[in-house]
Amino acid sequence: MVAPVKIGILGAAGRMGRALRTEIAKHTDAELVAALVAPGTKLLGTDAGGVAFTSNMRSALGICDVLIDFSNPKAAIDAALMMFDTSCRTLITGTTGYSATEEKALEQAASAITLVKSGNFSIGICVLENLVTKAAAAIPKDWDVDILDIHHNQKKDAPSGTALMLGRALEAGGQKPSDIVSLRRGGVIGEHSVFLSSEMETLTLTHTALDRAVFAKGALTAALWAVGQDKGLYDMGDVLGL
Template sequence: MNPDDLKILVHGASGRMGRAVLRLAGERPGLRVVAAVSRSGEILPEAPEVPVLPVARLAEAPACDLVIDFSLPEAFDAALAACLARGAGLVSGTTGLSERQHAALDAAALQVPVLWAANFSAGVAVLHALVRQAAAALPSWDADIVESHHVHKKDAPSGTALTLGEAVVAGRGRAPHYASLRAGDIVGEHLVQFTGQGERLELVHRATNREIFARGALEAASRLARRGPGRYDFGQLLLADGRI
Protein backbone atom coordinates (compact mmCIF):
# COMPACT_ATOMS: atom_id res chain seq x y z
CA MET A 1 0.00 0.00 0.00
CA ASN A 2 1.52 3.29 -1.12
CA PRO A 3 0.66 6.10 1.36
CA ASP A 4 1.52 8.70 -1.31
CA ASP A 5 -1.08 7.39 -3.77
CA LEU A 6 -3.85 6.00 -1.61
CA LYS A 7 -6.98 4.81 -3.42
CA ILE A 8 -10.06 4.98 -1.16
CA LEU A 9 -13.52 3.46 -1.40
CA VAL A 10 -16.16 5.15 0.81
CA HIS A 11 -18.79 2.70 2.09
CA GLY A 12 -21.98 4.21 3.51
CA ALA A 13 -21.42 7.28 1.37
CA SER A 14 -24.94 8.73 1.56
CA GLY A 15 -24.97 9.02 5.36
CA ARG A 16 -23.90 12.09 7.32
CA MET A 17 -20.38 10.80 7.90
CA GLY A 18 -19.94 9.34 4.43
CA ARG A 19 -20.86 12.66 2.84
CA ALA A 20 -18.44 14.51 5.11
CA VAL A 21 -15.62 12.11 4.16
CA LEU A 22 -16.34 12.64 0.46
CA ARG A 23 -16.43 16.40 0.89
CA LEU A 24 -13.10 16.58 2.72
CA ALA A 25 -11.14 13.84 0.96
CA GLY A 26 -10.18 16.19 -1.86
CA GLU A 27 -8.26 18.38 0.59
CA ARG A 28 -5.71 15.65 1.30
CA PRO A 29 -2.86 15.29 -1.21
CA GLY A 30 -1.97 11.73 -2.12
CA LEU A 31 -5.46 10.42 -1.36
CA ARG A 32 -8.00 9.69 -4.08
CA VAL A 33 -11.58 8.42 -3.72
CA VAL A 34 -12.07 5.93 -6.57
CA ALA A 35 -15.66 4.96 -5.74
CA ALA A 36 -18.46 5.33 -3.23
CA VAL A 37 -21.12 2.85 -2.16
CA SER A 38 -24.57 3.88 -0.95
CA ARG A 39 -28.02 2.36 -0.66
CA SER A 40 -29.40 4.20 -3.69
CA GLY A 41 -26.30 4.39 -5.86
CA GLU A 42 -27.16 7.96 -6.83
CA ILE A 43 -24.42 10.52 -7.59
CA LEU A 44 -23.68 12.59 -4.48
CA PRO A 45 -23.30 16.39 -4.65
CA GLU A 46 -20.34 16.31 -2.25
CA ALA A 47 -18.22 14.57 -4.91
CA PRO A 48 -20.02 14.57 -8.29
CA GLU A 49 -16.94 13.19 -10.05
CA VAL A 50 -16.86 10.03 -7.90
CA PRO A 51 -18.70 6.98 -9.31
CA VAL A 52 -21.37 5.71 -6.90
CA LEU A 53 -22.54 2.09 -6.74
CA PRO A 54 -25.56 0.66 -4.92
CA VAL A 55 -24.80 -1.74 -2.10
CA ALA A 56 -25.80 -4.76 -4.18
CA ARG A 57 -22.99 -3.97 -6.67
CA LEU A 58 -20.18 -3.52 -4.14
CA ALA A 59 -18.22 -6.34 -5.78
CA GLU A 60 -18.05 -4.27 -8.99
CA ALA A 61 -16.21 -1.37 -7.35
CA PRO A 62 -12.75 -0.59 -8.76
CA ALA A 63 -9.56 -1.67 -7.03
CA CYS A 64 -8.72 0.26 -3.87
CA ASP A 65 -6.11 0.27 -1.12
CA LEU A 66 -8.46 1.01 1.75
CA VAL A 67 -12.17 1.18 2.59
CA ILE A 68 -13.55 3.91 4.85
CA ASP A 69 -16.82 2.57 6.27
CA PHE A 70 -19.53 4.60 8.01
CA SER A 71 -22.56 2.43 7.40
CA LEU A 72 -24.91 0.31 9.52
CA PRO A 73 -24.28 -3.02 11.29
CA GLU A 74 -26.33 -4.88 8.66
CA ALA A 75 -24.09 -3.48 5.89
CA PHE A 76 -20.79 -3.88 7.71
CA ASP A 77 -20.17 -7.55 6.88
CA ALA A 78 -20.14 -6.84 3.15
CA ALA A 79 -17.60 -4.04 3.61
CA LEU A 80 -15.28 -6.29 5.62
CA ALA A 81 -15.64 -9.10 3.09
CA ALA A 82 -14.75 -6.69 0.28
CA CYS A 83 -11.58 -5.68 2.12
CA LEU A 84 -10.50 -9.29 2.55
CA ALA A 85 -11.27 -10.14 -1.07
CA ARG A 86 -9.17 -7.19 -2.29
CA GLY A 87 -6.43 -7.25 0.35
CA ALA A 88 -7.48 -3.72 1.30
CA GLY A 89 -7.25 -2.09 4.71
CA LEU A 90 -10.34 -0.98 6.64
CA VAL A 91 -11.11 2.15 8.64
CA SER A 92 -14.58 1.79 10.14
CA GLY A 93 -16.69 4.00 12.38
CA THR A 94 -19.85 1.90 12.15
CA THR A 95 -21.28 1.57 15.66
CA GLY A 96 -23.65 -1.00 17.13
CA LEU A 97 -21.58 -3.96 15.91
CA SER A 98 -22.22 -7.36 17.49
CA GLU A 99 -19.67 -9.48 19.31
CA ARG A 100 -19.54 -11.70 16.23
CA GLN A 101 -18.67 -8.72 14.05
CA HIS A 102 -15.92 -7.55 16.42
CA ALA A 103 -14.53 -11.11 16.37
CA ALA A 104 -14.59 -10.96 12.56
CA LEU A 105 -12.52 -7.77 12.75
CA ASP A 106 -9.94 -9.60 14.87
CA ALA A 107 -9.81 -12.43 12.34
CA ALA A 108 -9.52 -10.03 9.39
CA ALA A 109 -6.62 -8.26 11.10
CA LEU A 110 -4.50 -11.36 10.49
CA GLN A 111 -4.63 -10.54 6.77
CA VAL A 112 -5.15 -6.77 6.40
CA PRO A 113 -4.71 -3.63 8.53
CA VAL A 114 -7.94 -2.92 10.42
CA LEU A 115 -8.98 0.06 12.50
CA TRP A 116 -12.40 0.33 14.11
CA ALA A 117 -13.24 3.29 16.34
CA ALA A 118 -16.48 4.54 17.85
CA ASN A 119 -15.15 8.08 17.59
CA PHE A 120 -12.54 9.66 15.31
CA SER A 121 -12.04 12.82 17.36
CA ALA A 122 -8.50 13.60 18.55
CA GLY A 123 -10.04 15.15 21.67
CA VAL A 124 -11.91 11.95 22.54
CA ALA A 125 -8.71 9.95 22.06
CA VAL A 126 -7.08 12.12 24.76
CA LEU A 127 -10.24 11.97 26.91
CA HIS A 128 -10.06 8.19 26.90
CA ALA A 129 -6.59 8.29 28.46
CA LEU A 130 -7.67 10.88 31.05
CA VAL A 131 -10.72 8.83 32.05
CA ARG A 132 -8.64 5.75 32.67
CA GLN A 133 -6.21 7.77 34.79
CA ALA A 134 -9.02 9.35 36.83
CA ALA A 135 -10.75 6.01 37.39
CA ALA A 136 -7.53 4.48 38.68
CA ALA A 137 -6.94 7.42 41.02
CA LEU A 138 -10.53 7.48 42.33
CA PRO A 139 -11.56 3.81 42.54
CA SER A 140 -14.19 4.26 45.27
CA TRP A 141 -16.02 7.19 43.65
CA ASP A 142 -19.24 6.78 41.70
CA ALA A 143 -18.72 6.91 37.93
CA ASP A 144 -21.36 7.97 35.43
CA ILE A 145 -21.29 8.62 31.69
CA VAL A 146 -23.91 10.85 30.09
CA GLU A 147 -23.97 11.05 26.28
CA SER A 148 -26.11 13.29 24.07
CA HIS A 149 -26.71 12.99 20.32
CA HIS A 150 -29.15 14.03 17.61
CA VAL A 151 -32.61 12.47 17.45
CA HIS A 152 -31.71 10.21 14.51
CA LYS A 153 -28.96 8.26 16.29
CA LYS A 154 -30.17 4.72 16.83
CA ASP A 155 -27.72 3.06 19.22
CA ALA A 156 -27.70 3.92 22.92
CA PRO A 157 -25.44 4.16 24.80
CA SER A 158 -23.29 5.49 21.99
CA GLY A 159 -20.22 3.58 20.87
CA THR A 160 -18.05 6.37 22.25
CA ALA A 161 -19.74 6.15 25.65
CA LEU A 162 -19.13 2.40 25.77
CA THR A 163 -15.49 2.91 24.83
CA LEU A 164 -15.11 5.48 27.60
CA GLY A 165 -16.77 2.97 29.91
CA GLU A 166 -14.08 0.45 29.00
CA ALA A 167 -11.53 3.04 30.11
CA VAL A 168 -13.31 3.31 33.47
CA VAL A 169 -13.24 -0.48 33.87
CA ALA A 170 -9.55 -0.59 32.91
CA GLY A 171 -8.82 2.00 35.58
CA ARG A 172 -10.82 0.68 38.52
CA GLY A 173 -12.27 -2.73 37.59
CA ARG A 174 -15.96 -1.71 37.74
CA ALA A 175 -18.27 -0.39 35.05
CA PRO A 176 -19.90 3.07 35.21
CA HIS A 177 -23.59 3.89 34.92
CA TYR A 178 -24.82 5.22 31.56
CA ALA A 179 -27.46 7.74 30.53
CA SER A 180 -28.38 8.63 26.93
CA LEU A 181 -30.13 11.71 25.57
CA ARG A 182 -31.44 12.15 22.02
CA ALA A 183 -32.40 15.71 21.16
CA GLY A 184 -32.38 18.12 18.22
CA ASP A 185 -29.27 18.13 16.06
CA ILE A 186 -26.61 17.56 18.76
CA VAL A 187 -23.49 16.27 17.01
CA GLY A 188 -22.08 14.55 20.09
CA GLU A 189 -21.41 15.30 23.75
CA HIS A 190 -19.87 13.00 26.35
CA LEU A 191 -19.63 13.71 30.07
CA VAL A 192 -17.70 11.36 32.34
CA GLN A 193 -18.44 12.20 35.96
CA PHE A 194 -16.70 10.93 39.08
CA THR A 195 -18.51 11.76 42.33
CA GLY A 196 -17.12 11.47 45.85
CA GLN A 197 -18.16 12.85 49.22
CA GLY A 198 -18.54 16.61 48.83
CA GLU A 199 -16.84 16.87 45.44
CA ARG A 200 -17.24 15.95 41.80
CA LEU A 201 -14.86 15.66 38.86
CA GLU A 202 -16.24 16.13 35.34
CA LEU A 203 -14.44 15.35 32.09
CA VAL A 204 -16.34 16.58 29.04
CA HIS A 205 -15.95 16.50 25.28
CA ARG A 206 -18.32 18.39 22.97
CA ALA A 207 -18.27 18.06 19.21
CA THR A 208 -19.91 20.96 17.38
CA ASN A 209 -19.03 19.96 13.84
CA ARG A 210 -19.27 16.50 12.28
CA GLU A 211 -16.29 17.28 10.06
CA ILE A 212 -13.88 16.56 12.93
CA PHE A 213 -14.81 12.88 12.71
CA ALA A 214 -14.39 12.80 8.94
CA ARG A 215 -10.99 14.49 9.20
CA GLY A 216 -9.99 11.97 11.87
CA ALA A 217 -11.03 9.04 9.69
CA LEU A 218 -9.04 10.40 6.75
CA GLU A 219 -6.01 10.92 9.00
CA ALA A 220 -6.40 7.36 10.25
CA ALA A 221 -6.53 6.12 6.65
CA SER A 222 -3.31 7.96 5.77
CA ARG A 223 -1.50 6.54 8.79
CA LEU A 224 -2.91 3.03 8.38
CA ALA A 225 -1.50 2.96 4.85
CA ARG A 226 1.98 2.75 6.40
CA ARG A 227 1.10 -0.31 8.48
CA GLY A 228 0.95 -4.03 7.80
CA PRO A 229 -1.84 -6.42 8.82
CA GLY A 230 -3.08 -5.97 12.39
CA ARG A 231 -5.81 -4.51 14.62
CA TYR A 232 -5.03 -0.86 15.33
CA ASP A 233 -6.29 1.60 17.95
CA PHE A 234 -7.11 5.13 16.78
CA GLY A 235 -5.60 6.92 19.78
CA GLN A 236 -2.43 4.85 19.72
CA LEU A 237 -2.09 5.40 15.96
CA LEU A 238 -2.36 9.17 16.44
CA LEU A 239 0.18 9.17 19.24
CA ALA A 240 2.59 6.73 17.58
CA ASP A 241 4.87 9.56 16.49
CA GLY A 242 4.39 11.52 19.72
CA ARG A 243 1.80 13.99 18.43
CA ILE A 244 -1.88 14.22 17.53
Protein backbone atom coordinates (compact mmCIF):
# COMPACT_ATOMS: atom_id res chain seq x y z
CA MET A 1 0.00 0.00 0.00
CA VAL A 2 1.34 3.43 -0.98
CA ALA A 3 1.77 5.81 1.94
CA PRO A 4 -0.43 8.92 1.82
CA VAL A 5 1.16 12.20 0.74
CA LYS A 6 1.85 14.35 3.79
CA ILE A 7 0.20 17.74 3.35
CA GLY A 8 0.80 21.01 5.15
CA ILE A 9 -1.53 24.00 4.77
CA LEU A 10 -0.33 27.59 5.05
CA GLY A 11 -3.34 29.74 5.90
CA ALA A 12 -5.13 26.79 7.47
CA ALA A 13 -7.73 28.86 9.33
CA GLY A 14 -8.94 30.90 6.36
CA ARG A 15 -11.80 30.18 3.97
CA MET A 16 -9.65 28.08 1.67
CA GLY A 17 -7.74 26.53 4.56
CA ARG A 18 -10.98 25.23 6.04
CA ALA A 19 -12.12 23.90 2.66
CA LEU A 20 -8.78 22.15 2.19
CA ARG A 21 -8.90 20.51 5.61
CA THR A 22 -12.35 19.16 4.78
CA GLU A 23 -11.21 17.91 1.37
CA ILE A 24 -8.05 16.21 2.65
CA ALA A 25 -10.09 14.35 5.28
CA LYS A 26 -12.02 12.63 2.45
CA HIS A 27 -8.87 11.15 0.89
CA THR A 28 -6.88 8.05 1.75
CA ASP A 29 -3.97 9.17 -0.46
CA ALA A 30 -3.40 12.41 1.46
CA GLU A 31 -2.83 13.17 5.13
CA LEU A 32 -2.89 16.54 6.89
CA VAL A 33 0.27 16.79 9.02
CA ALA A 34 0.62 20.56 9.54
CA ALA A 35 -1.89 23.42 9.81
CA LEU A 36 -0.06 26.75 9.75
CA VAL A 37 -1.53 30.04 10.95
CA ALA A 38 -0.03 33.44 11.77
CA PRO A 39 1.91 33.89 15.04
CA GLY A 40 -0.30 35.17 17.84
CA THR A 41 -3.49 33.70 16.39
CA LYS A 42 -5.94 32.57 19.08
CA LEU A 43 -6.29 29.19 17.38
CA LEU A 44 -2.68 28.21 18.09
CA GLY A 45 -2.56 24.82 19.79
CA THR A 46 -6.21 23.99 19.13
CA ASP A 47 -7.38 21.11 16.96
CA ALA A 48 -7.28 21.60 13.19
CA GLY A 49 -8.56 18.13 12.35
CA GLY A 50 -6.13 15.62 13.81
CA VAL A 51 -3.26 18.11 14.17
CA ALA A 52 -2.86 21.29 16.19
CA PHE A 53 -2.69 24.73 14.60
CA THR A 54 0.92 25.95 14.62
CA SER A 55 2.97 28.93 13.46
CA ASN A 56 6.28 27.03 13.33
CA MET A 57 6.99 27.02 9.59
CA ARG A 58 10.37 25.29 9.76
CA SER A 59 9.02 22.47 11.89
CA ALA A 60 6.07 22.01 9.53
CA LEU A 61 8.32 21.88 6.47
CA GLY A 62 10.33 19.18 8.19
CA ILE A 63 7.39 16.76 8.14
CA CYS A 64 5.51 17.71 4.94
CA ASP A 65 5.87 16.27 1.45
CA VAL A 66 4.09 19.31 0.03
CA LEU A 67 2.82 22.64 1.36
CA ILE A 68 -0.42 24.14 0.02
CA ASP A 69 -0.55 27.90 0.46
CA PHE A 70 -3.60 30.16 0.63
CA SER A 71 -2.24 32.96 2.80
CA ASN A 72 -0.55 36.17 1.63
CA PRO A 73 2.36 36.98 -0.70
CA LYS A 74 4.96 37.53 2.04
CA ALA A 75 4.13 34.28 3.84
CA ALA A 76 4.18 32.33 0.56
CA ILE A 77 7.58 33.71 -0.44
CA ASP A 78 9.00 33.11 3.04
CA ALA A 79 7.86 29.49 2.79
CA ALA A 80 9.37 29.07 -0.69
CA LEU A 81 12.74 30.42 0.45
CA MET A 82 12.73 28.33 3.63
CA MET A 83 12.25 25.22 1.50
CA PHE A 84 15.78 25.64 0.17
CA ASP A 85 17.14 23.98 3.32
CA THR A 86 14.27 21.75 4.48
CA SER A 87 13.09 18.32 3.37
CA CYS A 88 9.89 19.72 1.81
CA ARG A 89 10.65 21.08 -1.66
CA THR A 90 7.13 21.27 -3.15
CA LEU A 91 4.86 24.31 -2.87
CA ILE A 92 1.34 24.78 -4.24
CA THR A 93 0.29 28.43 -4.01
CA GLY A 94 -3.15 29.84 -4.67
CA THR A 95 -2.35 33.16 -3.02
CA THR A 96 -3.04 36.20 -5.21
CA GLY A 97 -2.14 39.88 -5.05
CA TYR A 98 1.60 39.48 -5.71
CA SER A 99 3.53 42.58 -6.77
CA ALA A 100 5.84 42.38 -9.78
CA THR A 101 8.81 42.07 -7.41
CA GLU A 102 7.12 39.26 -5.49
CA GLU A 103 6.24 37.45 -8.72
CA LYS A 104 9.91 37.57 -9.71
CA ALA A 105 10.98 36.24 -6.30
CA LEU A 106 8.66 33.25 -6.72
CA GLU A 107 9.95 32.57 -10.22
CA GLN A 108 13.51 32.59 -8.90
CA ALA A 109 12.54 30.23 -6.06
CA ALA A 110 11.21 27.77 -8.65
CA SER A 111 14.78 27.16 -9.79
CA ALA A 112 15.31 25.21 -6.56
CA ILE A 113 11.85 23.83 -5.70
CA THR A 114 8.77 22.40 -7.39
CA LEU A 115 6.24 25.24 -7.49
CA VAL A 116 2.68 25.10 -8.82
CA LYS A 117 1.18 28.59 -8.92
CA SER A 118 -2.35 29.46 -9.98
CA GLY A 119 -4.80 32.25 -9.28
CA ASN A 120 -7.60 29.68 -9.55
CA PHE A 121 -7.39 25.90 -9.13
CA SER A 122 -10.78 24.97 -10.58
CA ILE A 123 -10.82 22.71 -13.62
CA GLY A 124 -13.49 24.89 -15.23
CA ILE A 125 -11.34 28.02 -15.09
CA CYS A 126 -8.41 26.14 -16.59
CA VAL A 127 -10.62 25.05 -19.49
CA LEU A 128 -11.98 28.61 -19.78
CA GLU A 129 -8.43 29.95 -20.16
CA ASN A 130 -7.90 27.69 -23.15
CA LEU A 131 -11.22 28.67 -24.71
CA VAL A 132 -10.47 32.38 -24.21
CA THR A 133 -7.12 32.08 -25.98
CA LYS A 134 -8.70 30.24 -28.91
CA ALA A 135 -11.57 32.74 -29.16
CA ALA A 136 -9.18 35.70 -29.00
CA ALA A 137 -7.11 34.25 -31.84
CA ALA A 138 -10.21 33.69 -33.97
CA ILE A 139 -11.91 37.10 -33.77
CA PRO A 140 -10.94 40.23 -35.73
CA LYS A 141 -8.54 42.64 -34.04
CA ASP A 142 -11.10 45.47 -33.97
CA TRP A 143 -13.46 43.69 -31.55
CA ASP A 144 -13.82 44.99 -27.99
CA VAL A 145 -12.68 42.57 -25.30
CA ASP A 146 -13.63 43.00 -21.63
CA ILE A 147 -13.47 40.99 -18.40
CA LEU A 148 -15.98 41.03 -15.54
CA ASP A 149 -14.57 39.84 -12.20
CA ILE A 150 -16.99 39.27 -9.27
CA HIS A 151 -16.04 38.02 -5.79
CA HIS A 152 -17.22 38.24 -2.17
CA ASN A 153 -16.87 41.55 -0.34
CA GLN A 154 -13.96 40.35 1.82
CA LYS A 155 -11.61 39.72 -1.10
CA LYS A 156 -8.75 42.20 -0.94
CA ASP A 157 -7.19 42.16 -4.41
CA ALA A 158 -8.88 43.66 -7.45
CA PRO A 159 -8.61 42.62 -10.18
CA SER A 160 -8.41 39.08 -8.88
CA GLY A 161 -5.75 36.56 -9.81
CA THR A 162 -8.34 34.81 -11.97
CA ALA A 163 -9.12 37.99 -13.89
CA LEU A 164 -5.42 38.55 -14.51
CA MET A 165 -5.09 34.94 -15.71
CA LEU A 166 -7.91 35.53 -18.19
CA GLY A 167 -6.21 38.73 -19.32
CA ARG A 168 -3.03 36.78 -20.05
CA ALA A 169 -5.11 34.16 -21.88
CA LEU A 170 -6.50 36.92 -24.13
CA GLU A 171 -3.01 38.25 -24.79
CA ALA A 172 -1.85 34.74 -25.71
CA GLY A 173 -4.51 34.83 -28.42
CA GLY A 174 -3.40 38.22 -29.69
CA GLN A 175 -5.98 40.40 -27.91
CA LYS A 176 -5.66 42.80 -25.00
CA PRO A 177 -8.59 43.44 -22.65
CA SER A 178 -10.07 46.91 -23.07
CA ASP A 179 -11.22 46.86 -19.46
CA ILE A 180 -11.33 44.64 -16.37
CA VAL A 181 -14.31 45.47 -14.15
CA SER A 182 -14.06 44.11 -10.59
CA LEU A 183 -17.09 43.93 -8.30
CA ARG A 184 -16.98 42.85 -4.65
CA ARG A 185 -20.38 41.98 -3.23
CA GLY A 186 -21.99 39.72 -0.65
CA GLY A 187 -20.73 36.16 -0.44
CA VAL A 188 -20.09 35.54 -4.14
CA ILE A 189 -17.47 32.79 -4.44
CA GLY A 190 -16.36 33.70 -7.93
CA GLU A 191 -17.94 34.70 -11.24
CA HIS A 192 -15.85 35.55 -14.28
CA SER A 193 -16.95 36.51 -17.77
CA VAL A 194 -15.04 37.47 -20.89
CA PHE A 195 -16.98 39.53 -23.44
CA LEU A 196 -15.82 39.64 -27.07
CA SER A 197 -17.93 42.15 -28.96
CA SER A 198 -18.32 43.64 -32.41
CA GLU A 199 -20.99 46.12 -33.49
CA MET A 200 -23.24 43.23 -34.51
CA GLU A 201 -22.64 40.44 -31.97
CA THR A 202 -21.19 39.51 -28.59
CA LEU A 203 -19.59 36.25 -27.55
CA THR A 204 -19.65 35.70 -23.77
CA LEU A 205 -17.55 33.06 -22.01
CA THR A 206 -18.50 32.63 -18.34
CA HIS A 207 -17.46 30.54 -15.36
CA THR A 208 -19.33 30.48 -12.04
CA ALA A 209 -17.98 28.77 -8.93
CA LEU A 210 -20.85 27.29 -6.91
CA ASP A 211 -18.84 25.87 -4.01
CA ARG A 212 -15.44 26.83 -2.60
CA ALA A 213 -14.67 23.10 -2.44
CA VAL A 214 -13.92 23.23 -6.18
CA PHE A 215 -10.74 25.20 -5.44
CA ALA A 216 -9.75 22.84 -2.63
CA LYS A 217 -10.22 19.82 -4.90
CA GLY A 218 -8.07 21.43 -7.57
CA ALA A 219 -5.32 22.46 -5.15
CA LEU A 220 -5.17 18.96 -3.68
CA THR A 221 -5.07 17.47 -7.18
CA ALA A 222 -2.13 19.77 -7.93
CA ALA A 223 -0.39 18.74 -4.69
CA LEU A 224 -0.69 15.02 -5.40
CA TRP A 225 0.54 15.59 -8.98
CA ALA A 226 3.48 17.79 -7.98
CA VAL A 227 5.13 15.37 -5.57
CA GLY A 228 7.93 13.74 -7.53
CA GLN A 229 7.91 16.31 -10.35
CA ASP A 230 11.14 18.06 -11.32
CA LYS A 231 11.86 21.45 -9.81
CA GLY A 232 10.43 24.36 -11.78
CA LEU A 233 7.39 26.60 -12.14
CA TYR A 234 4.10 24.95 -13.16
CA ASP A 235 0.46 25.98 -13.46
CA MET A 236 -2.88 24.18 -13.41
CA GLY A 237 -2.66 23.59 -17.15
CA ASP A 238 0.44 21.47 -16.54
CA VAL A 239 -1.36 19.53 -13.81
CA LEU A 240 -4.30 18.74 -16.12
CA GLY A 241 -2.16 18.21 -19.22
CA LEU A 242 -3.82 21.05 -21.13
